[in-house]
Amino acid sequence: MIKLFTLLKPYRILIAVVLLLTLLQALAQLFLPYLMANIVDKGIVNGDIPYIIKIGGIMLVVAAAIVTFSILASFYSSKITMGFGKILREKMFSHVENFSLQGFDKIGTSSLITRTTNDIMQVQQVLTMILRILIMAPMMFIGGIILAFSTDPKLSFIIIAVIPIIVLAIILIAKKGMPLFKKMQKNLDRLNLVLREGLAGIRVIRSFNRMDHERKRFNEANLDFANTAIKVNKIMATVTPFMMFVLNFAIIGIIWFGSIRISNGHIQVGDLMAFIQYAMQIMFSLIMSSMMIIMIPRASISAGRINEVLESEPEIKDPEQVNQIGKLNGFVNFEQVSFSYPGAEEPVLSDISFSAKPGEVTAIIGGIGSGKSTLLNLIPRFYDVDQGAITIDGVDVREMAQTDLRKNIGYAPQKATLFTGTIADNIRYGKDTATNEEVKKAADIAQATDFISETKDGFESIVAQKGANVSGGQKQRISIARALVKKSSIYVFDDSFSALDFKTDANLRASLKEETAYSTVLMVAQRISTIVDADKIIVLDKGMLAGVGTHRELMETCLVYQEIASSQLEEEETA
Template sequence: MRAQLRPYRREIALIVAFQFLQTLATLYLPTLNADIIDKGVVTGDTGYVIRTGATMLGITLIQIAAQIVAVYYGARTAMAVGRDVRAAIFARVQDFSAREVGQFGAPSLITRTTNDVQQVQMLVLMTFTLLVSAPIMCVGGIVLALRQDVPLSALLLVIVPILIILIGLIIARMRPLFRSMQERIDRVNRVMREQIAGIRVIRAFVRDEHEQDRYGEASQDLMDVSLRAGRLMALMFPTVMLVVNVSSGAVLWFGAHRIDSGGMQIGALTAFLSYLMQILMAIMMATFMFIMIPRAEVCADRIVEVLGTESSVRPPTDPVRELRSHGHLELRDVDFRYPGAEASVLCGVGLVARPGEVTAIIGSTGSGKTTLLNLAPRLFDVTGGQVLVGGVDVRELDGTLLSRTVGLVPQKPYLFTGTVASNLRYGNPDATDEELWQALEVAQAREFVERMDGGLSARIAQGGTNVSGGQRQRLAIARVLVQRPEIYLFDDSFSALDYATDAALRAALAHRTADATVVIVAQRVSTIRDADRIVVLDDGVVVGAGTHGELMDTNPTYREIVLSQLTEQEAAA
């Protein structure tokens, strides 16, 4: 967090200077007020009263101006710090692999970027506007109270420690409640996100009441913790005011006896009472901070946890910026295991895909097909073996070069808020409209895009929810075609297409990607039966490789998959 404050040292210095000036002005006013009473009103010196009053007016104007400047710079700096922290979190999350994103969870990362940053931002603002002046006012008030009357100042030795102890006891109980509150906010966000994303499933299974109960439970837990924290916060202010009122009564009581004995003047008692109020108000201002500090501290810890987490996919220290060969993808004895998993997802996988060839990967659910495909663009890093693109280990390859070389169409295609054109240009911002239409035609998407209002300028909702699943898949395929990589990876990217569209798309792709390397993961045998080479995965192990005909004759696993979808005659055709 200090790194985010470092660029604003000049602004912080200005805030401290003007807060110091404003506090000094506030401290000096009671002394002038005492002088007016004791040296002007009591003696009847009207001229002294006017002159001192004019001085007080001038000091008050300085006090107001200094406070305005301090608050302005304080608010501006606090907002800038919040902006910088959010940017730092976003940049760090952008570097995360899928492993770290899964570790934190999307709802928690959103909460940390919004709610947690807001709490820290408010603490920074309160620090600049209150905490700077509070210690100066407290110490200065004590010194000036002693100057008015030393014996009466003995009351401060009792009042201040009692107030600090009471506040400390309350604060100690608040901190664990605030941590629990932030965790429950995460849970509410998680449940809400799941319900929004899974609304169709909820409606299909008529589970509305169940989801309402689940959200109600999460919301009730948050309310219970918030109420406990709120009760402690509500207890703090009456505690402070009780000490303030009791101490004011004690000062008036003992001060009256001092005046009666001639040891103190009326103006001095008035000034002493003002300084007592300033001391207690300084402690009360610090109390505002103490209320916020536990929650902001928890939020800061959560933010630092994100900023301090290194991605498991680390950029190379000396990146290779030139490929040894083009369009060549090779997996050498690859192992992959998720953190904490009992068994590896992939074990000793070897695969070679060459330009001008279509390599297909097929296997049962959970055999590791998607994980294997995600290793090439470094969404994960292997835990054993090597993944080579263009003859270079992907862990040594420049990230920009890797992204230009490998194009992935994920199993669940995602479209961003914007237009058809903005989504298609995601991998190639310089693509012309003609290139976009060509890609759409190959992806069998031109017809429905032309029917959309605006064509390439047609609006796309977040996640592509305003188009069908098949249309999303075709737009995602068109997007990677616009990028024109050397290696195309299709992760079950034809599953939402009907057989006629699937066949037409694969025929068009064959011409467009004739010189490129194509790797297809598919569940449909019809999609991959014409591939140059088919790799069969079973429980993370390669159990066969060859053409459709070869595998039908020699590989029982492949034959079982094929015959679960086709008849013997269809498989042999």
């Protein structure tokens, strides 16, 4: 947790102000019992009304000062805490953006969301308590003991006898609560995961009538979280009653023995009243400390989970000596490339070698699980190769800055992802400075203009979350337009035509050929009709290269390609 608090540097002055205000508040609170004792012993006993009014006025001023200090300290501590949370969330989000796809798989999206929201909130709450209690509790405790001893040393032994009991109780409760806090955060991760899957997959769930099954899954996760939270709350709920029980018995003991001390003439009534106030302040400082000690274990677990993310080194990094590149020509070369996913028994790709040139369309086809999408994901360095090298214009992609590399690649993913906003905003996601004309041209090439013009507001029509108000084919066309608006040297289309009808597919390919005449185009496709006119077709089979050539050449030489073609084309097209 201390590592995270290094992010508080911008708030050093405000922290000093809060600590000063808290210190003044503690001193003022310790001063009040002394004034009260004087009113009783000197004012009430002697019937000195002017003295009572004078000291009473001072007490009102001190009380007003306490309220003012408390309000200002709360205001500034809230400002510090909220600012700290903002900085930490920004840092986490920026760090997570640099994760490779393996990094996301390792921690899990649901867990990352929990860590960025709930875990940071836990640390924020403890930070607020530290700022408010760090000075207050020790000052009240130490000051209360000193003043209690100065009032009556013998009565102070009652307080000294009680303190170890309270400290022991706090340690036991914290020790028992720590594992439960850790379990509760894991249960919250699980709950978020089930909820996220249930909401994202609602169509599949309904289509297979699995609502009861999903409801049962959610109820189990929810019940696990609730049961753990109840156990934690039961333990925490014992703190305040136990503290009050000990406090009340301590007060009874002080009054009992204090009355004996008064009757023997050792102390006065005002001193006993002041002593009771000091005892209460000491006990309340322990109660405040106990609340902080109880919250710290949970926050430390949350801080550990946050640090786990922040300390995770991205698997894919820029080299120390970066080759500065501007506009690439687009000569892509795979040189004996092999790749395996972490923990996989066999490589996904083995010894892949081919080249793709500007002005050419290089298509990749193969059976399910043959490594087509993985191969394309290696070009923008979503993953790094295990063996071999991928070069662009003769430079290994691992020697390029990731931003420079991806700046030269227009990418349309296998699963089209749209963001909330307008259609124009989604297309401009590829190039935020794109003019309206450039946006429209990209949409024209992607065959998206027709359906966009039919919407109420055209390019300014709102896209719902995850593109829920557009069809699969419309999503793909917007995604393709987003890739085209970049005017890149290299275009990567990862099965981006699968949801298009044959006519739209043919029109899009015809428009695309003209637009990408001087660019390198690599595309994954499932349909032979989509790639039949490609300049080069790469055939993959179980991660290995099964053939390279044009459609006509492969129909004569590649058995795997012939099998794919015969399963899709009519006999006369196969001939």
